[in-house]
Amino acid sequence: MNNEQKLKAAFIEALGLNESTNVEALTYNSIPEWDSIAHMALVAQLDDQFDIMLDTDDIIDISSFEKAKEVLSKYEVEFV
Amino acid sequence: MFWQLQHGDTPALIELQSQRTLTYRELSAEVSAFANLLLSHSEQKRFGIIYMRNSISCMIAYLGALQKQDAVLLLDAGLSEPLKQQFVQHYKPDWIFDGEWLDMGQESQTPCHEQLAVLLSTSGSTGNPKLVQLSYQNIQSNASSIARYLNITAAERPITTLSPAYSYGLSVLNSHLLQGATILLTDESVISGAFWKAFKQYEATSFAGVPYMYQMLHRLRFASMELSSLRYFTQAGGRLSQSLTAYFSEFAKTHHIPFVVMYGQTEATARISYVPPDQLEAKQGSIGIAIPDGELAIDPATEELVYRGPNVMLGYAETRADLALGDQQHGMLKTGDLARQDEDGYFWILGRMKRFIKLYGLRMNLDDLERFLEQSLELSVACSGQDEQLLVAFEASHDDAILQTIRQQLKLRYGIHHTSLRIRFMDELPRLSSGKIDYIRLANEVK
Numbered sequence A: 001m002n003n004e005q006k007l008k009a010a011f012i013e014a015l016g017l018n019e020s021t022n023v024e025a026l027t028y029n030s031i032p033e034w035d036s037i038a039h040m041a042l043v044a045q046l047d048d049q050f051d052i053m054l055d056t057d058d059i060i061d062i063s064s065f066e067k068a069k070e071v072l073s074k075y076e077v078e079f080v
Numbered sequence B: 001m002f003w004q005l006q007h008g009d010t011p012a013l014i015e016l017q018s019q020r021t022l023t024y025r026e027l028s029a030e031v032s033a034f035a036n037l038l039l040s041h042s043e044q045k046r047f048g049i050i051y052m053r054n055s056i057s058c059m060i061a062y063l064g065a066l067q068k069q070d071a072v073l074l075l076d077a078g079l080s081e082p083l084k085q086q087f088v089q090h091y092k093p094d095w096i097f098d099g100e101w102l103d104m105g106q107e108s109q110t111p112c113h114e115q116l117a118v119l120l121s122t123s124g125s126t127g128n129p130k131l132v133q134l135s136y137q138n139i140q141s142n143a144s145s146i147a148r149y150l151n152i153t154a155a156e157r158p159i160t161t162l163s164p165a166y167s168y169g170l171s172v173l174n175s176h177l178l179q180g181a182t183i184l185l186t187d188e189s190v191i192s193g194a195f196w197k198a199f200k201q202y203e204a205t206s207f208a209g210v211p212y213m214y215q216m217l218h219r220l221r222f223a224s225m226e227l228s229s230l231r232y233f234t235q236a237g238g239r240l241s242q243s244l245t246a247y248f249s250e251f252a253k254t255h256h257i258p259f260v261v262m263y264g265q266t267e268a269t270a271r272i273s274y275v276p277p278d279q280l281e282a283k284q285g286s287i288g289i290a291i292p293d294g295e296l297a298i299d300p301a302t303e304e305l306v307y308r309g310p311n312v313m314l315g316y317a318e319t320r321a322d323l324a325l326g327d328q329q330h331g332m333l334k335t336g337d338l339a340r341q342d343e344d345g346y347f348w349i350l351g352r353m354k355r356f357i358k359l360y361g362l363r364m365n366l367d368d369l370e371r372f373l374e375q376s377l378e379l380s381v382a383c384s385g386q387d388e389q390l391l392v393a394f395e396a397s398h399d400d401a402i403l404q405t406i407r408q409q410l411k412l413r414y415g416i417h418h419t420s421l422r423i424r425f426m427d428e429l430p431r432l433s434s435g436k437i438d439y440i441r442l443a444n445e446v447k
Helices: A005-014 A034-048 A056-061 A065-073 B024-041 B054-066 B079-089 B136-149 B169-177 B193-200 B211-217 B242-255 B320-324 B366-377 B398-412 B439-446
Strands: B012-017 B020-023 B048-051 B073-077 B095-097 B101-102 B116-121 B132-136 B183-185 B204-207 B232-235 B260-262 B269-273 B295-298 B303-306 B315-317 B330-342 B345-350 B354-358 B362-365 B381-386 B387-397 B420-424
Touching: A005 A034, A005 B320, A056 A065, A056 B116, A056 B193, A065 B398, B012 B024, B012 B054, B020 B024, B024 B101, B024 B330, B054 B073, B073 B079, B073 B242, B101 B330, B116 B136, B132 B136, B136 B169, B136 B269, B169 B183, B169 B204, B169 B260, B169 B330, B204 B211, B211 B242, B242 B260, B295 B330, B303 B362, B315 B320, B354 B387, B362 B366, B366 B381, B366 B387, B366 B398, B381 B439, B387 B398, B387 B439, B398 B420
Parallel strands: B012 B183, B048 B073, B048 B095, B073 B116, B204 B232, B232 B260, B387 B420
Antiparallel strands: B012 B020, B095 B101, B116 B132, B132 B315, B260 B269, B295 B303, B303 B330, B330 B345, B354 B362, B381 B387
């Protein structure tokens, strides 16, 4: 799995979504599945999957799939 | 009484979203206007429902109802529509406030008892219609006890983190209005940037949190945040894990601010006991000592924790007619928790007599959940679990489609996130010889 797929899988697992969901289009609070509780589950997934520890500001910043990629890049997770 | 609002030109409410500020004088005028609106429709005591948010308009409606002495049921505005309708149909309110005031048109069929002030749901998130009835004395005395042991002054600026329809959230509002403090009103969660921006901009001095919120704060690396205005913080709504208690008491110690761990129940308006902050380290895991004016004891026959105080509810309500009952408890509450008292007089919870767990600080009645799942899936089901984790066991073979449906239904209807959920399929649910579910064996078998 490349990092993009890993990130996608993390979203699907944390938010409890269908495999077929268009993850790229999601934004925080735009669907009932992505609430504050799911957001913390997502952060836990990202910390585990990419073996990092996200900072406070970055956790708050992850408001979409794209934004998550941007934040992860700061932790030397590369997306091609 | 805190709803008299006699604190002059001190700011009372600041609504963060609109940046609107109301002084106590201005708030008082708005509240009187709302009380007059209620009076103009009926001089009798009536019964209304308010869908609560942390907003100025909801606060005006709540305080206006108290001033006019209408009884009000406070429900969370975020409750799902079917659950709201269930309450409306069951209790037939004379009026509803949902951002706007709506007269339901009927003269009160059933009178409310004159002492009845506020009704709160015991397990509203599962749609159970059972309510706690609180008197004017209940809400006033609990606000006053809390203000005393937390040393709340007019200089405080708490920021809201809980629903005002939840007893803990409401108690923060009441106790600060009593002392003429300034309340920062927001529905933003602690994981939103807007929350922390406002926290700093308006120099919040305190916040309240349930265990789930402390888990989030921990993940947010709370200890590394710069919060120079913070004067103290409180925790209630279930037991905080040992590691989190240690983390947050360490933070409190290094910053020289109190961290106040508390225990309570909606049946006691909100607060029953607290741990004096200087004892937190020595008494980690204890629920502390009774609040001022309250008294705790253990029933020697059953080990049940019993509380006495002026904040003990009038009683429960299960039907509209019950609102006329008045005081059924006479200041005495059996908590349903088993406890012991140590040699210093501190109380420790040992277990629970009733069938509920706490998720995100909210009480979830396990029998309600069972009934709901049984009806919607037509399968035998048993619900169990511990705080922060619900266990659902089905008498069926594993089925991914059912699994997905359960996750969705529990999420949509009750807001239960699937990571707080364990679902098991079993050939046979463990039963007692009477045919009832054996919950002890169930808990052991899925460990």
